[in-house]
Amino acid sequence: MKYLTNKIPSNTLISDEQRYLWFSGTSYLGITHHPVFKENFIKAVDQYGTSWGSSRNNTVQLSIYDKAEKVLADFAKMPSALTVSSGMWAGQLVVNFLKSKGNTFFFAPKTHPALWNDFTQSSTDTYQVWAKTIADTIKDSEGENIVICSDSVGSPYVEYFDFGWIKSLPIDKNITVVIDASHSFGIDLPEIHSDNVRLVITSSLNKAMGMTGGVIFSDNDFIEQIRYFPMFSGASPMMPALLEAFVTSIDIFDEQRKKLLENIEYFNHLIKPDLGIDSIKNYPAYCTHQAGLHEYLKQHGIMTACFPYPTANDLPVTRLVISALHTKENLELLARVLNSWK
Structure with missing residues (x-):
């Protein structure tokens, strides 16, 4: 299913007049929303x-x-x-x-x-x-x-x-x-x-x-x-x-990387180890082929990516991504919902 938006998500996404916490995409460092980078770009x-x-x-x-x-x-x-x-x-x-x-x-x-x-x-x-x-x-x-x-x-x-x-x-x-x-x-x-x-x-x-x-x-x-x-x-x-x-803006890239790694470490300590979600050290993406997770998170106001990969005939991949833009409160909410799944 496609969700249309007219604004690049930060840690939130507004689509079809619905607001979601946004845990997807690839803007890992959140540079596109950083005020210093935007000012220097202008x-x-x-x-x-x-x-x-x-x-x-x-x-x-x-x-x-x-x-x-x-x-x-x-x-x-x-x-x-x-x-x-x-x-x-x-x-x-x-x-x-x-x-x-x-x-x-x-x-x-x-x-x-x-x-x-x-x-x-x-x-x-x-x-x-x-x-x-x-x-x-x-x-x-x-x-x-x-x-x-x-x-x-x-x-x-x-x-x-x-x-x-x-x-x-x-x-x-x-x-x-x-x-x-x-x-x-x-x-x-x-x-x-x-x-x-x-x-x-x-x-x-x-x-x-x-x-x-x-x-x-x-x-x-x-x-x-x-x-x-x-x-x-x-x-x-x-x-x-x-x-x-x-x-x-070179200094902010190091600052945002530090924030991202801190967010990853904090989130990893919050979630249960037996959720069946694959991840690797110091990496912001988490994936599973388990059916139903994307829909469950969406019901709780959290938007992830979910699509077949590598071909249209393969099992859908649910992929959630943490960025440097997420707050501790965002991560805590995501962890609570994940830990209550199934």
Whole structure:
């Protein structure tokens, strides 16, 4: 069932003249409603306007892109960053670039479509089984230039992905690991030890970070190659005013992340451990395939997401999300309703 609204929800949603507590979406840090970020964005729009419809490699270039990309790289603890118009384009740009180099591709289970290409054959194994066998699969591959694609965390159904398998990959092949971290960036990037591979991280900035755009992280050499790839040169960039607002508001991202993690910890202490709801450490989304929870929460004035995944024929996933905007009272009410379910 669809619910229409003419206003972006904060910790509440108004739909069809009904008010609900809103525990869904992906605005984990609540940046889109933060008064400082909104004020800085308005100032930035006055300076930059609403868009910059030009190639990043054109004769005249805006300095905010280089400035913001340095801040983003530092924020992610990565060597270099490159922004693009969306997270989907960040993934597709990287995959098309690597495909143009003649690489052999492998895909982890549940890899997001942002990293798909013409050769996509995601494993049907569980992530855990795939992780135990991928090193031997690569060793047996005839290809010498290898690309392995994976998400950083299961989404929309919550699942922890352990990247210890990277350490076991063979060192006699040229391996690039591409990770879509759209649902982790801004909260917690996975710990990845990548001395034996080239690591590339792509991400939407429209999840935790609250900005329409995408970003690519990697070593300086890879980012420079992407920068002069025709599919980057020929594309318009993300809105410069958003990046200006990000740079001038960088402190609030750390503050909101701290609030989010405190909310997650507080909520986890409130709910019963046997509810049958899946979650992972320091992550704001909670999921279940159990029928009836979405409707039960709605009856108590709480709105979550509920939809079939990954196809229309699969069981519906009820997904509830905590954000930095939720108050302790919001979390206490949600916990009371959940604890009384069944």
